[in-house]
Amino acid sequence: MAEMTVELVAVERRLWSGKASFVLARTTEGEIGILPGHEFTLAQLEEAGVVRIDPIDSASLTVAVHGGFLSVTPAGVSILAEFAELAEEIDVSRARAALDRADTSDAEGAAAHKRAEVRLQAAESASAGQ
Template identity: 55%
Template sequence: MAEIAAELVAVERMLWSGKATSVTAQTTEGEIGVLPGHEPLLGQLVENGVVVIRTTEGETLVAAVQGGFLSVSTAKITILADSALWAHEVDTADAEARERDASTDEERELAQSELRAVKRLQES
């Protein structure tokens, strides 16, 4: 199976680096799926989006991301997020409470992004 190097990096930490068979991300132009051999591109990630990485080991990694960029070259996919959180790190009850009790749209959207990532992980 074809593979490509990939990284998911947030301002506060490196989340993952390895070989992937595909990466899916939500950009300002819509959802994009990137496979090995994809044309080079630079995309802006949406606020409160989800990134899905399928590794060469068969794992599906899902993260909630807050803005940033997706860079695709012939040899590598790099996701540079303003912030990111693995779906398995999300406390669902806490995120639901924060969504319900949010005092700003930004707080509500952040909680919704985390819940979407959890749902995406459960679907994979």
């Protein structure tokens, strides 16, 4: 099976690194699926989106990612996020409360609403896969 090195790093910590067969991410230009041997790519991640990594030796990882960049080179894939949370780390009740509190009448509230939605989406997709 073909594989590539993937590294997922947020400002405050490294979340995951290892060999993977596939990465799925949402950029400002749309969704991108990356397989080993993908062409050079540099893309800005959507302000709030879900990233899926299919490691070679374990179950898929689902991550809520907020801002950052995705870089694809022959050496592998680097996902550099402003903030990221592994799905199993997400406190679902806290994310639901944030979604309920978000005031979508301004840009800041709309962004908070979208971040809460993405956190819930990541948590739900990870629990559905188990």
